[in-house]
Amino acid sequence: MTRKIVAGNWKMNLDYSEAKVLLKELMAKKDEFNAEVELIICPPAPYLSAFAEVLKDQEWIKLGSQNNFFLENGAYTGEISPTQLKSLGVKYGIVGHSERRNNFNEDYSMLSKKVRALLKVGIIPIFCCGEQLQVRNSNVYKEFIMKQINDSLFKLKPEEIEKIIIAYEPIWAIGTGKTATSEQAQEIHHLIRTRIASQYDEKVAGNVGILYGGSCNAENAQELFRQQDIDGGLIGGASIDAESFLTIANAFE
Numbered sequence: 420m421t422r423k424i425v426a427g428n429w430k431m432n433l434d435y436s437e438a439k440v441l442l443k444e445l446m447a448k449k450d451e452f453n454a455e456v457e458l459i460i461c462p463p464a465p466y467l468s469a470f471a472e473v474l475k476d477q478e479w480i481k482l483g484s485q486n487n488f489f490l491e492n493g494a495y496t497g498e499i500s501p502t503q504l505k506s507l508g509v510k511y512g513i514v515g516h517s518e519r520r521n522n523f524n525e526d527y528s529m530l531s532k533k534v535r536a537l538l539k540v541g542i543i544p545i546f547c548c549g550e551q552l553q554v555r556n557s558n559v560y561k562e563f564i565m566k567q568i569n570d571s572l573f574k575l576k577p578e579e580i581e582k583i584i585i586a587y588e589p590i591w592a593i594g595t596g597k598t599a600t601s602e603q604a605q606e607i608h609h610l611i612r613t614r615i616a617s618q619y620d621e622k623v624a625g626n627v628g629i630l631y632g633g634s635c636n637a638e639n640a641q642e643l644f645r646q647q648d649i650d651g652g653l654i655g656g657a658s659i660d661a662e663s664f665l666t667i668a669n670a671f672e
């Protein structure tokens with residue numbers, strides 16, 4: 420493990436008052452969080468501005484977006500640009516979550532543009548990849564996952580890709596309570612790191628943070644984070660409970 424990162428993906432959950440309560444609960448626990456962990460929360464976009472105000476002098480937890488457009492400005496009703504996110508103090512951005520790939524037809528070329536657009540303004544992309552259950556059962560899952568990474572990321576320069584965080588999120592594990600075993604997760608994380616090393620070099624591969632996501636929770640985080648190539652987690656359901664987010668963030672040994 421080279422880094423320790425825990426990111427909470429709140430998805431389209433919580434109304435504004437509930438979200439403010441959760442932020443307050445997290446802030447009240449500030450001193451209990453392991454200070455070595457890079458902590459990120461990705462609340463729904465409408466709350467980013469107010470959250471940025473509250474967190475502006477707080478370096479211990481950073482704000483991330485759940486989605487972004489790939490252009491800087493213009494007539495794109497409803498979209499949010501990386502420049503706008505940056506102007507709020509957003510430091511990370513989830514790109515290519517399977518829920519967006521599936522529901523909004525985001526393909527590799529769009530995701531590649533989104534990643535580049537974030538990097539251009541200095542926001543760190545959290546790039547998601549992962550296979551459906553039928554792909555997992557078909558035994559071509561490794562090549563399927565590597566194609567997602569190859570097609571969207573491997574044209575980046577070394578100094579760009581080493582800034583990125585990759586989240587391996589098997590779709591069959593997301594929100595299902597069916598976590599990948601630590602061996603299944605480590606196998607993919609190791610594969611990703613090895614391929615980055617052969618495409619770039621060992622140093623670059625060591626710098627890329629690789630997170631596991633998919634029903635990661637307070638009970639299984641420690642076993643997952645103990646694996647050599649798992650640098651932390653992208654947490655959905657369990658991140659909207661302050662106590663379980665704290666337990667997960669503190670699960671590194």
Ligand code: PGA
Pocket residue numbers: 428588592593594595632633634635653654655656657
């Ligand atoms: P989950 O979601 O932890 O609820 O499975 C993870 C994710 O989708 O990022």
